[in-house]
Amino acid sequence: xxxxxxxxxxxxxxxxxxxxxxxxxxxxxxxxxxxxxxxxxxxxxxxxxxxxxxxxxxxxxxxxxxxxxxxxxxxxxxxxxxxxxxxxxxxxxxxxxxxxxxxxxxxxxxxxxxxxxxxxxxxxxxxxxxxxxxxxxxxxxxxxxxxxxxxxxxxxxxxxxxxxxxxxxxxxxxxxxxxxxxxxxxxxxxxxxxxxxxx
Amino acid sequence: xxxxxxxxxxxxxxxxxxxxxxxxxxxxxxxxxxxxxxxxxxxxxxxxxxxxxxxxxxxxxxxxxxxxxxxxxxxxxxxxxxxxxxxxxxxxxxxxxxxxxxxxxxxxxxxxxxxxxxxxxxxxxxxxxxxxxxxxxxxxxxxxxxxxxxxxxxxxxxxxxxxxxxxxxxxxxxxxxxxxxxxxxxxxxxxxxxxxxxx
Numbered sequence: 001x002x003x004x005x006x007x008x009x010x011x012x013x014x015x016x017x018x019x020x021x022x023x024x025x026x027x028x029x030x031x032x033x034x035x036x037x038x039x040x041x042x043x044x045x046x047x048x049x050x051x052x053x054x055x056x057x058x059x060x061x062x063x064x065x066x067x068x069x070x071x072x073x074x075x076x077x078x079x080x081x082x083x084x085x086x087x088x089x090x091x092x093x094x095x096x097x098x099x100x101x102x103x104x105x106x107x108x109x110x111x112x113x114x115x116x117x118x119x120x121x122x123x124x125x126x127x128x129x130x131x132x133x134x135x136x137x138x139x140x141x142x143x144x145x146x147x148x149x150x151x152x153x154x155x156x157x158x159x160x161x162x163x164x165x166x167x168x169x170x171x172x173x174x175x176x177x178x179x180x181x182x183x184x185x186x187x188x189x190x191x192x193x194x195x196x197x198x199x
Numbered sequence: 200x201x202x203x204x205x206x207x208x209x210x211x212x213x214x215x216x217x218x219x220x221x222x223x224x225x226x227x228x229x230x231x232x233x234x235x236x237x238x239x240x241x242x243x244x245x246x247x248x249x250x251x252x253x254x255x256x257x258x259x260x261x262x263x264x265x266x267x268x269x270x271x272x273x274x275x276x277x278x279x280x281x282x283x284x285x286x287x288x289x290x291x292x293x294x295x296x297x298x299x300x301x302x303x304x305x306x307x308x309x310x311x312x313x314x315x316x317x318x319x320x321x322x323x324x325x326x327x328x329x330x331x332x333x334x335x336x337x338x339x340x341x342x343x344x345x346x347x348x349x350x351x352x353x354x355x356x357x358x359x360x361x362x363x364x365x366x367x368x369x370x371x372x373x374x375x376x377x378x379x380x381x382x383x384x385x386x387x388x389x390x391x392x393x394x395x396x397x398x
Binding site: 063 | 201202203204205207208210211212214215216217218221222224225226227228229230231235237238239240241242244245246247248249251252261262263267268285286287290
């Protein structure tokens with residue numbers, strides 16, 4: 001409906017998650033009327049994210065350096081490792097201030113329907129990290145949904161024979177929900193109430 | 200909560216209309232995981248819109264040329280002029296295929312609370328366009344809200360003395376809607392604007 005580049009922008013914005021055609025149009029016109037400097041800041045942020053952000057060589061979290069902020073922090077307890085699906089889950093847990101250990105980001109969850117198996121996740125890297133025996137407890141904080149539970153069960157079976165304490169965050173979280181949308185108190189409680197996985 | 204550039208991107212996305220902090224985070228992580236080529240397309244679309252898009256010298260619609268597509272189209276009826284607030288209103292009306300005249304985009308509506316008066320809109324340009332006497336009817340299609348109605352009344356008072364036919368698009372119940380869910384003002388307008396059924 002629009003001329004060339006305006007329509008291009010609406011199309012590109014409409015591809016973003018949660019942005020429908022009406023929102024895309026609204027954002028496009030907002031940007032058309034915005035100060036060029038504001039749009040330049042957005043363009044810079046987009047470009048820099050793709051140029052500078054990589055994944056932490058140890059935990060798989062997003063990072064601008066070889067190691068992420070948490071892996072660089074010597075005050076974090078190296079004996080407790082929290083396994084999550086995505087970098088945004090690290091942020092959600094950090095906000096609770098309940099956890100002072102380290103993280104391992106899997107990069108997803110086991111989902112046969114999407115063709116994601118254990119080998120598509122950072123499970124091998126997890127095993128390598130655990131080899132030196134420093135970690136004594138692994139807290140599995142995958143999402144409390146089908147894929148997250150399947151991943152938790154898989155990991156528990158894999159890690160138990162290594163003599164590790166394997167725990168799962170409590171289902172104080174609404175089942176079927178998304179970890180990143182939990183409020184901080186609920187998520188904190190879930191950490192407090194973690195229990196041994198008996199498989 | 201995030202490191203440097205990721206947080207920068209979340210902040211910039213969060214400034215867009217209708218994008219809250221959670222959506223901004225979701226979009227940022229989507230872009231982090233996206234193909235670099237996809238992000239480049241978005242960046243190009245953003246840059247091009249600011250570089251190439253300007254406003255039509257005649258009607259004020261968005262355009263990549265001196266004149267917009269509609270003002271360039273010789274088949275459009277030059278005697279009927281439809282006055283709207285924003286370029287997106289032009290698109291909404293074009294979709295109906297009901298109107299074959301030309302447009303005039305005001306660039307907003309009179310709103311004392313936002314400090315927008317008639318001189319902040321393209322009213323002078325409208326008067327200049329009407330001076331040659333080609334236009335015989337002006338359809339005022341500003342939004343049916345407080346600001347749009349104020350603008351319509353202002354324009355009607357300004358244009359009536361010029362001997363023009365000044366009309367206002369009808370307010371009433373949306374087609375396909377339910378009478379019982381209509382608000383009182385809309386329903387009142389629907390009664391006011393009733394017309395003879397010729398069957």
